[in-house]
Amino acid sequence: MTTSRLEMMRAMVAKNPSNVLARFGLANEALKAQLYEEAAEHLRVYLDHHDDEGNGFGRLADALVKLGRVEEARDALLKGIDASRRFGHPGMVNEFEARLDELEGE
Amino acid sequence: MRGEFIDVNGARLYYYAAGSRGAGEPVVFLHGFPTSSHLWTDVVPLVPKGHRVVVVDLLGYGRSDRPAGRDVSVRGHAERVVGILDALAINYAAIVGHDVGGGIAQTMAVRWPTRVSRLMLVNSVGFDLWPGREVKVARAMLPLTRHLPATWLLSILRTDLMRGYVTSDRGTHSIEMYVRPFAKPDGRDSLVEHMMSLDSGETRAIEPRLKDIVAPTAILWGAEDPFLPVSIGRRLHMEIPGSSLAVVPDARHFTPEEAPEKVANVLTELLAR
Numbered sequence: 001m002t003t004s005r006l007e008m009m010r011a012m013v014a015k016n017p018s019n020v021l022a023r024f025g026l027a028n029e030a031l032k033a034q035l036y037e038e039a040a041e042h043l044r045v046y047l048d049h050h051d052d053e054g055n056g057f058g059r060l061a062d063a064l065v066k067l068g069r070v071e072e073a074r075d076a077l078l079k080g081i082d083a084s085r086r087f088g089h090p091g092m093v094n095e096f097e098a099r100l101d102e103l104e105g106e
Numbered sequence: 107m108r109g110e111f112i113d114v115n116g117a118r119l120y121y122y123a124a125g126s127r128g129a130g131e132p133v134v135f136l137h138g139f140p141t142s143s144h145l146w147t148d149v150v151p152l153v154p155k156g157h158r159v160v161v162v163d164l165l166g167y168g169r170s171d172r173p174a175g176r177d178v179s180v181r182g183h184a185e186r187v188v189g190i191l192d193a194l195a196i197n198y199a200a201i202v203g204h205d206v207g208g209g210i211a212q213t214m215a216v217r218w219p220t221r222v223s224r225l226m227l228v229n230s231v232g233f234d235l236w237p238g239r240e241v242k243v244a245r246a247m248l249p250l251t252r253h254l255p256a257t258w259l260l261s262i263l264r265t266d267l268m269r270g271y272v273t274s275d276r277g278t279h280s281i282e283m284y285v286r287p288f289a290k291p292d293g294r295d296s297l298v299e300h301m302m303s304l305d306s307g308e309t310r311a312i313e314p315r316l317k318d319i320v321a322p323t324a325i326l327w328g329a330e331d332p333f334l335p336v337s338i339g340r341r342l343h344m345e346i347p348g349s350s351l352a353v354v355p356d357a358r359h360f361t362p363e364e365a366p367e368k369v370a371n372v373l374t375e376l377l378a379r
Contacts, residue, residue: 005322005379008348012320021219025320028223055197055220089188091195 005029020049039063054084054092074103114189120169121162128156131223132196135161138205141284142168145362152370166296173299180308184213200224204362206231209309215319216312224376225323229331229359232338233313237304240266245301256294260285269332270359316345323349324376328357
Protein backbone atom coordinates (compact mmCIF):
# COMPACT_ATOMS: atom_id res chain seq x y z
CA MET A 1 0.00 0.00 0.00
CA THR A 2 2.86 2.37 0.86
CA THR A 3 4.40 1.83 -2.56
CA SER A 4 1.21 2.64 -4.42
CA ARG A 5 0.67 5.77 -2.36
CA LEU A 6 4.31 6.72 -2.92
CA GLU A 7 3.80 6.31 -6.67
CA MET A 8 0.60 8.33 -6.52
CA MET A 9 2.38 11.20 -4.77
CA ARG A 10 5.31 11.02 -7.18
CA ALA A 11 2.87 11.29 -10.07
CA MET A 12 1.16 14.24 -8.41
CA VAL A 13 4.49 16.08 -8.04
CA ALA A 14 5.55 15.17 -11.59
CA LYS A 15 2.29 16.58 -12.91
CA ASN A 16 2.66 19.83 -10.98
CA PRO A 17 6.13 20.37 -9.50
CA SER A 18 5.08 23.72 -8.04
CA ASN A 19 2.45 22.06 -5.80
CA VAL A 20 4.41 22.33 -2.57
CA LEU A 21 1.83 20.48 -0.50
CA ALA A 22 2.17 17.54 -2.86
CA ARG A 23 5.91 17.78 -2.19
CA PHE A 24 5.18 17.55 1.53
CA GLY A 25 2.89 14.57 0.95
CA LEU A 26 5.50 12.85 -1.19
CA ALA A 27 8.17 13.48 1.44
CA ASN A 28 5.98 11.80 4.07
CA GLU A 29 5.47 8.75 1.88
CA ALA A 30 9.21 8.64 1.20
CA LEU A 31 9.90 8.77 4.95
CA LYS A 32 7.54 5.81 5.48
CA ALA A 33 9.41 3.92 2.75
CA GLN A 34 12.75 4.89 4.40
CA LEU A 35 13.79 6.80 1.28
CA TYR A 36 15.38 9.55 3.32
CA GLU A 37 17.29 11.27 0.51
CA GLU A 38 14.13 11.64 -1.53
CA ALA A 39 12.21 12.84 1.54
CA ALA A 40 14.82 15.49 2.35
CA GLU A 41 14.86 16.73 -1.23
CA HIS A 42 11.11 17.31 -1.34
CA LEU A 43 10.93 18.74 2.15
CA ARG A 44 13.56 21.31 1.20
CA VAL A 45 11.51 22.40 -1.83
CA TYR A 46 8.39 22.54 0.33
CA LEU A 47 10.12 24.61 3.02
CA ASP A 48 11.61 27.00 0.46
CA HIS A 49 8.16 27.88 -0.82
CA HIS A 50 5.81 27.47 2.11
CA ASP A 51 5.65 29.38 5.40
CA ASP A 52 5.77 26.22 7.49
CA GLU A 53 4.56 26.39 11.09
CA GLY A 54 7.38 24.17 12.34
CA ASN A 55 6.51 20.53 11.76
CA GLY A 56 7.96 20.47 8.23
CA PHE A 57 11.37 21.40 9.68
CA GLY A 58 10.99 18.62 12.23
CA ARG A 59 10.32 16.09 9.51
CA LEU A 60 13.32 17.35 7.55
CA ALA A 61 15.42 16.87 10.69
CA ASP A 62 14.09 13.28 10.94
CA ALA A 63 15.28 12.54 7.41
CA LEU A 64 18.66 14.24 7.90
CA VAL A 65 19.37 12.38 11.14
CA LYS A 66 18.68 9.10 9.34
CA LEU A 67 21.14 10.20 6.65
CA GLY A 68 23.75 10.99 9.32
CA ARG A 69 23.78 14.69 8.40
CA VAL A 70 23.65 15.93 11.99
CA GLU A 71 24.75 19.53 11.36
CA GLU A 72 22.00 20.02 8.78
CA ALA A 73 19.48 18.37 11.11
CA ARG A 74 20.48 20.82 13.86
CA ASP A 75 19.98 23.72 11.48
CA ALA A 76 16.52 22.39 10.50
CA LEU A 77 15.52 22.11 14.16
CA LEU A 78 16.67 25.67 14.88
CA LYS A 79 14.53 26.91 11.98
CA GLY A 80 11.67 24.73 13.26
CA ILE A 81 11.96 26.32 16.70
CA ASP A 82 11.85 29.76 15.15
CA ALA A 83 8.80 28.90 13.00
CA SER A 84 6.85 27.16 15.74
CA ARG A 85 7.53 30.03 18.13
CA ARG A 86 6.37 32.52 15.49
CA PHE A 87 3.14 30.57 14.93
CA GLY A 88 2.50 30.01 18.64
CA HIS A 89 3.10 26.27 18.98
CA PRO A 90 4.94 26.03 22.31
CA GLY A 91 4.72 22.22 22.51
CA MET A 92 6.62 21.95 19.27
CA VAL A 93 9.25 24.43 20.49
CA ASN A 94 9.84 22.26 23.57
CA GLU A 95 10.10 19.07 21.54
CA PHE A 96 12.55 20.53 19.04
CA GLU A 97 14.68 21.98 21.84
CA ALA A 98 14.80 18.54 23.47
CA ARG A 99 15.79 16.95 20.18
CA LEU A 100 18.46 19.58 19.71
CA ASP A 101 19.88 18.69 23.13
CA GLU A 102 19.96 15.04 22.09
CA LEU A 103 21.86 15.95 18.94
CA GLU A 104 24.43 17.89 20.96
CA GLY A 105 25.65 14.57 22.30
CA GLU A 106 26.31 13.18 18.83
CA MET B 107 -8.01 5.61 30.32
CA ARG B 108 -7.79 8.98 32.09
CA GLY B 109 -9.69 12.21 31.61
CA GLU B 110 -8.21 15.65 32.07
CA PHE B 111 -8.94 19.27 31.38
CA ILE B 112 -6.72 21.44 29.29
CA ASP B 113 -6.75 25.22 28.89
CA VAL B 114 -6.76 26.48 25.32
CA ASN B 115 -6.91 30.27 25.02
CA GLY B 116 -8.90 30.55 28.22
CA ALA B 117 -11.36 27.73 27.42
CA ARG B 118 -11.28 24.62 29.59
CA LEU B 119 -11.57 21.58 27.32
CA TYR B 120 -12.01 17.98 28.43
CA TYR B 121 -10.19 15.11 26.78
CA TYR B 122 -9.31 11.60 27.71
CA ALA B 123 -6.22 9.70 26.69
CA ALA B 124 -6.12 6.02 25.88
CA GLY B 125 -4.08 3.58 23.85
CA SER B 126 -0.38 3.07 24.30
CA ARG B 127 2.54 5.13 23.14
CA GLY B 128 4.54 3.43 20.45
CA ALA B 129 5.88 3.82 16.97
CA GLY B 130 2.53 4.81 15.49
CA GLU B 131 1.43 8.42 15.35
CA PRO B 132 -1.25 9.64 17.78
CA VAL B 133 -4.92 9.35 16.83
CA VAL B 134 -7.31 12.19 17.73
CA PHE B 135 -11.08 11.61 17.71
CA LEU B 136 -13.50 14.50 17.15
CA HIS B 137 -17.24 14.24 17.64
CA GLY B 138 -19.93 16.36 16.01
CA PHE B 139 -23.22 18.05 16.91
CA PRO B 140 -24.58 17.57 19.58
CA THR B 141 -22.56 14.61 20.79
CA SER B 142 -19.40 14.24 22.87
CA SER B 143 -16.40 12.00 23.41
CA HIS B 144 -18.88 9.29 24.42
CA LEU B 145 -19.50 8.73 20.69
CA TRP B 146 -16.15 6.90 20.38
CA THR B 147 -16.42 4.72 23.48
CA ASP B 148 -16.68 1.43 21.58
CA VAL B 149 -14.15 2.38 18.88
CA VAL B 150 -11.26 3.44 21.15
CA PRO B 151 -10.51 -0.04 22.59
CA LEU B 152 -10.22 -1.35 19.02
CA VAL B 153 -7.50 1.09 17.92
CA PRO B 154 -4.35 -0.91 17.07
CA LYS B 155 -1.67 -1.05 19.75
CA GLY B 156 1.20 1.43 19.61
CA HIS B 157 -0.92 4.56 19.11
CA ARG B 158 -1.55 7.24 21.67
CA VAL B 159 -5.27 8.06 21.52
CA VAL B 160 -6.83 11.42 22.41
CA VAL B 161 -10.62 11.81 22.54
CA VAL B 162 -11.90 15.35 22.82
CA ASP B 163 -15.06 17.07 24.05
CA LEU B 164 -15.26 20.13 21.82
CA LEU B 165 -16.02 23.50 23.40
CA GLY B 166 -19.63 23.59 24.58
CA TYR B 167 -20.09 19.81 24.56
CA GLY B 168 -19.76 17.06 27.14
CA ARG B 169 -17.62 18.19 30.08
CA SER B 170 -15.91 21.09 28.32
CA ASP B 171 -16.71 24.71 29.10
CA ARG B 172 -19.78 26.43 27.72
CA PRO B 173 -19.09 28.52 24.60
CA ALA B 174 -19.94 31.80 26.42
CA GLY B 175 -19.69 33.78 23.22
CA ARG B 176 -16.52 32.10 21.94
CA ASP B 177 -16.32 31.02 18.31
CA VAL B 178 -17.94 27.58 17.92
CA SER B 179 -17.82 27.55 14.13
CA VAL B 180 -16.02 24.71 12.33
CA ARG B 181 -12.98 26.97 11.96
CA GLY B 182 -13.08 28.05 15.60
CA HIS B 183 -13.16 24.43 16.78
CA ALA B 184 -10.31 23.54 14.39
CA GLU B 185 -8.10 26.28 15.82
CA ARG B 186 -8.74 24.99 19.35
CA VAL B 187 -7.97 21.39 18.33
CA VAL B 188 -4.61 22.60 16.98
CA GLY B 189 -4.20 24.28 20.39
CA ILE B 190 -4.87 20.91 22.07
CA LEU B 191 -2.22 19.27 19.87
CA ASP B 192 0.24 21.97 20.92
CA ALA B 193 -0.60 21.59 24.59
CA LEU B 194 -0.17 17.81 24.41
CA ALA B 195 3.07 18.11 22.41
CA ILE B 196 1.58 16.29 19.44
CA ASN B 197 3.10 17.58 16.22
CA TYR B 198 1.50 15.21 13.80
CA ALA B 199 -1.62 13.09 14.28
CA ALA B 200 -4.25 11.04 12.53
CA ILE B 201 -7.50 12.99 12.82
CA VAL B 202 -10.80 11.10 12.89
CA GLY B 203 -13.96 13.18 12.71
CA HIS B 204 -17.67 12.45 12.73
CA ASP B 205 -20.39 14.89 11.59
CA VAL B 206 -19.19 18.44 12.36
CA GLY B 207 -16.00 16.81 13.68
CA GLY B 208 -15.43 15.66 10.09
CA GLY B 209 -15.68 19.27 8.95
CA ILE B 210 -13.14 20.24 11.61
CA ALA B 211 -10.86 17.42 10.43
CA GLN B 212 -11.15 18.61 6.80
CA THR B 213 -10.32 22.16 7.88
CA MET B 214 -7.25 20.93 9.74
CA ALA B 215 -6.08 18.89 6.75
CA VAL B 216 -6.44 21.91 4.48
CA ARG B 217 -5.28 24.74 6.75
CA TRP B 218 -2.72 22.89 8.90
CA PRO B 219 -1.65 20.15 6.47
CA THR B 220 1.60 19.44 8.26
CA ARG B 221 -0.23 18.57 11.49
CA VAL B 222 -2.47 15.90 9.92
CA SER B 223 -0.75 12.59 9.16
CA ARG B 224 -3.95 10.80 8.14
CA LEU B 225 -7.56 11.79 7.83
CA MET B 226 -10.68 9.76 8.50
CA LEU B 227 -14.14 11.16 7.87
CA VAL B 228 -17.16 9.33 9.27
CA ASN B 229 -20.66 10.51 8.23
CA SER B 230 -19.11 13.94 7.91
CA VAL B 231 -20.46 17.33 7.02
CA GLY B 232 -19.15 18.63 3.72
CA PHE B 233 -19.51 21.24 0.99
CA ASP B 234 -22.71 23.31 1.16
CA LEU B 235 -24.78 20.19 1.76
CA TRP B 236 -25.46 20.79 5.44
CA PRO B 237 -27.12 21.55 7.78
CA GLY B 238 -30.31 19.71 6.92
CA ARG B 239 -33.72 21.23 6.47
CA GLU B 240 -34.80 20.43 10.04
CA VAL B 241 -31.87 22.34 11.54
CA LYS B 242 -32.48 25.27 9.22
CA VAL B 243 -36.13 25.41 10.24
CA ALA B 244 -35.26 25.11 13.94
CA ARG B 245 -32.65 27.86 13.54
CA ALA B 246 -35.07 30.15 11.78
CA MET B 247 -37.43 29.75 14.72
CA LEU B 248 -34.78 30.42 17.36
CA PRO B 249 -35.67 34.08 17.90
CA LEU B 250 -38.92 32.72 19.30
CA THR B 251 -37.94 29.34 20.66
CA ARG B 252 -34.74 30.39 22.44
CA HIS B 253 -36.84 31.89 25.22
CA LEU B 254 -38.79 28.69 25.79
CA PRO B 255 -37.75 26.21 28.50
CA ALA B 256 -34.78 23.99 27.69
CA THR B 257 -37.02 20.93 28.01
CA TRP B 258 -39.00 22.04 24.96
CA LEU B 259 -35.96 22.42 22.73
CA LEU B 260 -34.51 19.16 24.01
CA SER B 261 -37.66 17.16 23.29
CA ILE B 262 -37.44 18.22 19.64
CA LEU B 263 -33.73 17.43 19.56
CA ARG B 264 -34.25 13.97 21.11
CA THR B 265 -36.89 13.05 18.56
CA ASP B 266 -34.76 14.23 15.66
CA LEU B 267 -31.56 12.54 16.85
CA MET B 268 -33.35 9.22 17.28
CA ARG B 269 -33.70 9.05 13.49
CA GLY B 270 -29.92 8.67 13.33
CA TYR B 271 -29.96 5.35 15.20
CA VAL B 272 -30.94 1.89 14.02
CA THR B 273 -31.25 0.57 17.57
CA SER B 274 -33.65 2.63 19.67
CA ASP B 275 -32.31 1.36 23.04
CA ARG B 276 -28.83 2.54 22.21
CA GLY B 277 -30.19 5.77 20.81
CA THR B 278 -32.20 6.53 23.93
CA HIS B 279 -29.24 5.90 26.23
CA SER B 280 -26.73 7.93 24.18
CA ILE B 281 -29.06 10.81 23.43
CA GLU B 282 -29.71 11.26 27.15
CA MET B 283 -25.95 11.56 27.68
CA TYR B 284 -25.60 14.03 24.83
CA VAL B 285 -28.44 16.35 25.82
CA ARG B 286 -27.72 16.33 29.57
CA PRO B 287 -25.30 19.31 29.42
CA PHE B 288 -28.00 21.32 27.66
CA ALA B 289 -30.78 20.64 30.16
CA LYS B 290 -30.31 23.75 32.33
CA PRO B 291 -30.94 27.36 31.24
CA ASP B 292 -27.23 28.04 30.61
CA GLY B 293 -27.10 24.75 28.72
CA ARG B 294 -29.97 25.89 26.55
CA ASP B 295 -27.98 29.03 25.72
CA SER B 296 -25.06 26.78 24.67
CA LEU B 297 -27.34 24.72 22.49
CA VAL B 298 -28.64 27.86 20.82
CA GLU B 299 -25.06 29.04 20.20
CA HIS B 300 -24.21 25.70 18.61
CA MET B 301 -27.29 25.73 16.42
CA MET B 302 -26.55 29.24 15.23
CA SER B 303 -23.03 28.09 14.30
CA LEU B 304 -24.10 25.08 12.25
CA ASP B 305 -23.08 26.74 9.05
CA SER B 306 -21.47 25.42 5.89
CA GLY B 307 -19.37 28.57 5.30
CA GLU B 308 -16.07 26.89 6.21
CA THR B 309 -16.70 23.62 4.32
CA ARG B 310 -17.73 25.68 1.29
CA ALA B 311 -14.57 27.79 1.61
CA ILE B 312 -12.24 24.79 1.71
CA GLU B 313 -13.98 22.86 -1.06
CA PRO B 314 -11.56 24.05 -3.80
CA ARG B 315 -8.64 22.94 -1.61
CA LEU B 316 -9.82 19.40 -0.87
CA LYS B 317 -7.89 18.29 -3.96
CA ASP B 318 -4.70 19.46 -2.20
CA ILE B 319 -5.12 17.17 0.80
CA VAL B 320 -2.02 15.01 0.85
CA ALA B 321 -2.72 12.98 3.98
CA PRO B 322 -3.91 9.41 3.34
CA THR B 323 -7.68 9.63 3.74
CA ALA B 324 -10.44 7.14 4.51
CA ILE B 325 -14.13 7.95 4.30
CA LEU B 326 -16.75 5.81 6.03
CA TRP B 327 -20.49 6.25 5.88
CA GLY B 328 -23.67 4.71 7.20
CA ALA B 329 -25.68 4.03 4.05
CA GLU B 330 -28.98 5.13 5.58
CA ASP B 331 -27.86 8.38 7.21
CA PRO B 332 -30.97 10.61 7.31
CA PHE B 333 -29.00 13.78 8.11
CA LEU B 334 -25.89 13.61 5.94
CA PRO B 335 -26.59 11.42 2.92
CA VAL B 336 -23.93 9.11 1.53
CA SER B 337 -23.78 11.32 -1.58
CA ILE B 338 -21.65 13.71 0.53
CA GLY B 339 -19.22 10.85 1.20
CA ARG B 340 -19.07 9.95 -2.47
CA ARG B 341 -18.32 13.55 -3.39
CA LEU B 342 -15.60 13.83 -0.73
CA HIS B 343 -14.14 10.62 -2.13
CA MET B 344 -14.09 12.17 -5.61
CA GLU B 345 -12.42 15.36 -4.39
CA ILE B 346 -9.74 14.03 -2.02
CA PRO B 347 -6.92 12.37 -4.00
CA GLY B 348 -6.29 8.72 -3.21
CA SER B 349 -9.06 8.52 -0.63
CA SER B 350 -10.95 5.31 0.08
CA LEU B 351 -14.70 5.06 0.64
CA ALA B 352 -16.49 2.36 2.62
CA VAL B 353 -20.26 2.34 3.06
CA VAL B 354 -21.85 0.39 5.91
CA PRO B 355 -25.18 -1.09 4.82
CA ASP B 356 -28.09 -0.53 7.21
CA ALA B 357 -26.12 1.90 9.39
CA ARG B 358 -27.48 5.42 9.84
CA HIS B 359 -25.76 8.51 11.24
CA PHE B 360 -24.16 7.28 14.46
CA THR B 361 -21.88 4.72 12.81
CA PRO B 362 -19.15 4.94 15.51
CA GLU B 363 -21.70 3.74 18.06
CA GLU B 364 -23.60 1.22 15.96
CA ALA B 365 -20.77 -0.20 13.85
CA PRO B 366 -17.61 0.37 15.93
CA GLU B 367 -15.87 -2.68 14.44
CA LYS B 368 -16.32 -1.29 10.93
CA VAL B 369 -14.94 2.07 12.01
CA ALA B 370 -11.98 0.38 13.71
CA ASN B 371 -11.28 -1.83 10.69
CA VAL B 372 -11.16 1.13 8.32
CA LEU B 373 -9.02 3.08 10.80
CA THR B 374 -6.63 0.14 11.19
CA GLU B 375 -6.25 -0.10 7.42
CA LEU B 376 -5.70 3.66 7.19
CA LEU B 377 -3.02 3.59 9.90
CA ALA B 378 -1.18 0.91 7.92
CA ARG B 379 -1.12 2.95 4.68
